[in-house]
Amino acid sequence: MMLLLAAMLPGPVAAQEGEDPPRIFFEKKVYSDTAGGKQSFFEMYTVEKGDTLWKIFRRSEPLTPDRYAERLKEFQRANPKVADPSRIVPGQKLLVPSGARPKTMDKGKTVDYTVARGDTLLKILSSRGVPGPERKKYLDAIREINSSVTDVNRIFAGDTLRLPTEGYFTQAVPPVEPEKVVAVAEPAKAPLAPEPAKIAPSVAPPSAVPPPAEVVPAPEVPTASVLTRDITAGPGTDVLAAGKPEAELLVPKPVPPGVSVVETGKAKPAEEIVTLPVRSPYRGLLSDLFLAIGEKWVDRGTMYLPLPSGGDVVLQLSDFPVVRFSGGAEALIDFGGGIPSRIADAISFHWKSLRVVSLADAGGAGDRIDRILRVSGYHSVKEGISRPVVMGETVSVALPARWVIQRTEDSLLSGDLILLKEVPEKPDAELLAVLRYAGRIGLRVLPYADDPNAMEGFLVGIQEDASDGRIPVALAVPKTGGLAAVDFGLSLLGIAGRTGERLSLGGKEDAFRLVVSPERYFEAGGKKYVVDTGRMSPAIHSILRESGYAVFMAGNEASGREILQRLMKAAGIGPEGRKEYLLTGGAKAGYEIRVTGAFLSLPGPPGGAERRIVLIRRKIHSATRALLADMGVEIVEW
Numbered sequence: 001m002m003l004l005l006a007a008m009l010p011g012p013v014a015a016q017e018g019e020d021p022p023r024i025f026f027e028k029k030v031y032s033d034t035a036g037g038k039q040s041f042f043e044m045y046t047v048e049k050g051d052t053l054w055k056i057f058r059r060s061e062p063l064t065p066d067r068y069a070e071r072l073k074e075f076q077r078a079n080p081k082v083a084d085p086s087r088i089v090p091g092q093k094l095l096v097p098s099g100a101r102p103k104t105m106d107k108g109k110t111v112d113y114t115v116a117r118g119d120t121l122l123k124i125l126s127s128r129g130v131p132g133p134e135r136k137k138y139l140d141a142i143r144e145i146n147s148s149v150t151d152v153n154r155i156f157a158g159d160t161l162r163l164p165t166e167g168y169f170t171q172a173v174p175p176v177e178p179e180k181v182v183a184v185a186e187p188a189k190a191p192l193a194p195e196p197a198k199i200a201p202s203v204a205p206p207s208a209v210p211p212p213a214e215v216v217p218a219p220e221v222p223t224a225s226v227l228t229r230d231i232t233a234g235p236g237t238d239v240l241a242a243g244k245p246e247a248e249l250l251v252p253k254p255v256p257p258g259v260s261v262v263e264t265g266k267a268k269p270a271e272e273i274v275t276l277p278v279r280s281p282y283r284g285l286l287s288d289l290f291l292a293i294g295e296k297w298v299d300r301g302t303m304y305l306p307l308p309s310g311g312d313v314v315l316q317l318s319d320f321p322v323v324r325f326s327g328g329a330e331a332l333i334d335f336g337g338g339i340p341s342r343i344a345d346a347i348s349f350h351w352k353s354l355r356v357v358s359l360a361d362a363g364g365a366g367d368r369i370d371r372i373l374r375v376s377g378y379h380s381v382k383e384g385i386s387r388p389v390v391m392g393e394t395v396s397v398a399l400p401a402r403w404v405i406q407r408t409e410d411s412l413l414s415g416d417l418i419l420l421k422e423v424p425e426k427p428d429a430e431l432l433a434v435l436r437y438a439g440r441i442g443l444r445v446l447p448y449a450d451d452p453n454a455m456e457g458f459l460v461g462i463q464e465d466a467s468d469g470r471i472p473v474a475l476a477v478p479k480t481g482g483l484a485a486v487d488f489g490l491s492l493l494g495i496a497g498r499t500g501e502r503l504s505l506g507g508k509e510d511a512f513r514l515v516v517s518p519e520r521y522f523e524a525g526g527k528k529y530v531v532d533t534g535r536m537s538p539a540i541h542s543i544l545r546e547s548g549y550a551v552f553m554a555g556n557e558a559s560g561r562e563i564l565q566r567l568m569k570a571a572g573i574g575p576e577g578r579k580e581y582l583l584t585g586g587a588k589a590g591y592e593i594r595v596t597g598a599f600l601s602l603p604g605p606p607g608g609a610e611r612r613i614v615l616i617r618r619k620i621h622s623a624t625r626a627l628l629a630d631m632g633v634e635i636v637e638w
Helices: 053-058 065-078 121-127 132-145 283-293 341-350 365-374 429-440 483-493 538-546 560-570 622-630
Strands: 002-005 024-027 030-033 040-046 093-097 110-114 160-164 181-184 261-263 296-298 302-306 312-316 322-324 330-334 354-358 380-391 395-406 417-422 444-451 456-459 503-506 513-516 520-524 527-532 550-553 576-586 591-602 611-616 633-637
Touching: 040 065, 053 065, 053 093, 065 093, 065 302, 121 132, 132 160, 283 296, 283 365, 283 444, 283 456, 302 341, 312 341, 341 354, 354 365, 365 395, 365 417, 365 444, 380 417, 395 429, 395 622, 429 444, 429 576, 429 591, 429 622, 483 520, 483 560, 503 538, 513 538, 538 550, 550 560, 591 622, 622 633
Parallel strands: 002 181, 330 354, 417 444, 527 550, 611 633
Antiparallel strands: 024 030, 030 040, 040 093, 110 160, 261 312, 296 322, 302 312, 322 330, 380 395, 395 417, 395 591, 444 456, 503 513, 520 527, 576 591, 591 611
């Protein structure tokens, strides 16, 4: 025989003002709680010797601190007569949250999916046509259905997941066979209350008797005319006791004011109730820094950590925040040494992914960051001062940083390399230019400043420069010769070139007069040059030379680089070749910029600074041009 019981089970979760009490249905030893429109499933369990709630919950699903806290709340909701969840005794019957939804209830409402490499839950839902506004609902359902999914941001290739379909959300209460159900409720002489009782979240006195609960029949179950609370157990069926009107409501003991660490399940010496220091040095910097890296900083709520002794360690996350790293590791931060060493050792031993990081005796910001990074589980965390990251070759930028972080083994290939660099509170313009350059080429640099006097720090913002981040136009010498190469060279060197000049030439003793209109005409190094792209005859060349002009050949057979070199020679400009020349920076500056190329120094405009140009024999990244422009250097590819 199947049993259906509609009863009010008072508990700390159901006791919120205005919230319906839980309605628990019994079907094939699976209890379905549908209060609040959400299904939770429970099974009847008889406590055995040596059991703790942690061991019981772990039998049905993998556990994390978050999942354990959720299961503990569900347990307290369904078992209001258990005053202290850390004290259970052999033979005691408990309603235990089930780790998985009964498959018979999911028939037609879920589909199996095998996770492939590179999959994410959002990607899977998108491929199945789930619209954006609906995805949060689906993610919550996936976590509810699949006990192996403790974090919707982490799934593993090869796992088979059960994904909800639209039908999953259409029915909150599983169907029950009517012919096998007997409805049980209050005797007829006790009138039923029209609405569920509203229970304040405090301990009610024994004399306070809440009104009876409303009987909620299961779908398609006829209402019985005569009702009774006396239930006769059928063969092999455990009886679920109804919540009695005179039952005293019991809630978990609150954490005493000013106390952030409580160990339940045993009497504790007074010296183990620890109050925290008023200040948490560098808390703002640490939270901002790890959030910027992309990790989760959790400082709200309560964490329950079961111990092998059977008790729980209850931690207020406002005083002991947790950094949850993408690889699964977690750092429980103890700013002032408030967690006793015995409890810290027990936590680290029992929870392999959780490490207590004490900052009580830490130095400045760097020491604190370093201690947390040690337990991050990252693929690589290296010191980057003696062996800095170097970007580029012809123009190389060395950027020393306190830490160089590779979160995964693929970080170098994917470009997910992170530098944590300490900088002055107000970096100079050149250092900011280098930091902008790193960001433009895809390197993540997180600069932070440390204020030891205030025992706090902050991330330094990297704003674009006054030019609004405009990238200088790429300057490249034309590959072939001709007038284009001549015009480029004249413009680069600041030599005025003229077009349409009419030159009057005469023979010896003015025997004749010849008028010539050259394609280009310029003066450099005290000489006058007539440009010929191959159109003038040798006779005209001779007349030009006799008249005091030099002929500058610029045919297409010459390369643009050759023409530029001859123009510099004509102007008396000698480029200086340098290899890995330290352009700016150094050990004290916190960066180095080295350049290999031919350097030119040219006069600037009247009253202006000298022009610095470097000729480089390769393509240059736009971010590199912007960097050298910030340093007052023009790059020319030739």
